[in-house]
Amino acid sequence: MKNLKTIFALMLLLSLAVVSCKKDEKDLNENISPIGALSLPANQASIKLTPSNAAATQQFKWTSAVPEDGGLILYEVAFDKEGENFSAPVFKVVSDGGGVQPQITISHKDLTKIAALCGINSSSTGKVNWTVIASKASNKKTGQDIRTLQLERPAGFAEVPTELYLTGSASEGGDDVSKAVKFKKLEDGVFELYTSLKAGTYSLTDKPALAGRKFFAEGASIKEGTSTITVTGNAKAYYLKYDFNVASVIEVSEVQSVGLYMSAYGNEIGQLNYTSAGTWASGIIPVVFYQFSWGRDERYKFAIHTSSGIKYMGSSNVNNVSPVGQAASYFYLNTVTNDQWNNTYKFNPSADNKSIKATVNLGASSPYTHTIVTQ
Known part of the structure; x- marks a missing residue:
């Protein structure tokens, strides 16, 4: 009997709690006035x-x-x-x-x-x-x-690609789109590439897959579609630059040569040959620092000769220090002016009156850079 009374009391308390909750409920007012002007x-x-x-x-x-x-x-x-x-x-x-x-x-x-x-x-x-x-x-x-x-709207694409690749029988990767050659992204919608092209055709895509968006150049304009660009003649190194913001071909130039420019001589002391994947390598280049009254000068940079003119690649530092003990970033290549002395690098002191081998890497997968190895 005692247990029955306890159960009854608990049920009564529960009922009162439910009623109390219902009394506290309020309808949510979702009404809003019209938006103003x-x-x-x-x-x-x-x-x-x-x-x-x-x-x-x-x-x-x-x-x-x-x-x-x-x-x-x-x-x-x-x-x-x-x-x-x-x-x-x-x-x-x-x-x-x-x-x-x-x-x-x-x-x-x-x-x-x-x-x-x-x-x-x-x-x-x-x-x-x-x-x-x-x-x-x-x-x-x-x-x-x-x-x-x-x-x-200006000329250009509403949705510019975030990446750009070159593919086709004329490219280094061939027709296998999974081996498409990647461009370096300079800024949103702007891409450049150092590569080689041989007889055949190529096109552009935003991903190394069949599902990628396809683009091609027609004159100075970039268009979306599956058309291709035809290349004739022997394999040659090229520089390509596209701006999708304005749908324009900025430059397509043959890279005729890459030279090691020594400032004190005001001339190139050796040449590099294209290998693959945006890389040029030299043979043996003799190096002799130039004798001034104040000492021997060891400054250098690189000259890239194209069918559109000469591009100079050098240091981001206007006045540089010796490379000994410097980080890898010391050797990063940047587009610089044709100034004879500024934005140059310095040879390791051990290179004086010796020979070196130079390598220039302008591949898209890492910062542009170079190496100098004393022989």
Whole structure:
């Protein structure tokens, strides 16, 4: 009997707790007022896009919506094609502050992507609509104020490749795309490559796989597609540079020679021959430091002769020190001016009146660099 009374008391307490909880429950108020006016940019504003400029941006602003219970509202800016109703926007992005601020700054690079999604081709001008979507919990409200932007796209790709490879029968990797030769990325959308090409064809791709995007050059322009570029004649070393931000072939030049330039003589004291994978190597080169009144001069750099002119590769340091005990970065190669003395390296003192072998590595997989070995 005692146990029955205890069980009854516990059940009564549980019932009271449930009733108490129900009384404390409140309905979630998801109501929000309409979004106010869009304030920036002005309706029908015209923007000339410069996606290659990382600092180029456009700010969007609007008047806040107001929740009935003072809670948090999140915002998204939505973009759609002219004439569409935002039932399926082509692009949405949350506002600043994780979606809580009534504003957002969008880069020209992203606006170029939006223009492409709205059917505006490169080197063309078209219109894009935008508005703001406010949400509180599960309640979303699309703004009634809709504005139009006129966007002018430059030549170039809305989505530039993050990597670039060269493949085809004319390339060092042949037709096997998994062996495609990788370009060095200089900045977003800009790539260069030192390689050799032989008779055959080649194309460009953004990954060493069949599924990669394909590109080709037509005159001074880069286009997306499966067409190829034809090479004739004997195998030769080449320098290639492409800018996908403006869809342009910057340079395709034959590398005619690579010379070891010694500053005090104002001349090249030896030549290097192309081997493979962006590498040139010399035979035996005699080295004699030049005698000045103040001492013997040991400064040098490299001259790359191409069909477009001479490129000099040297040190990032204007005035350099002896290489003895220096880190590997001392030997990194950088594009420098044709100044006779500046941005040069120094031979190891042991190389004076001896012979050396020089190697220049301009492969994409590591920093450009070189080695000097005293014989």
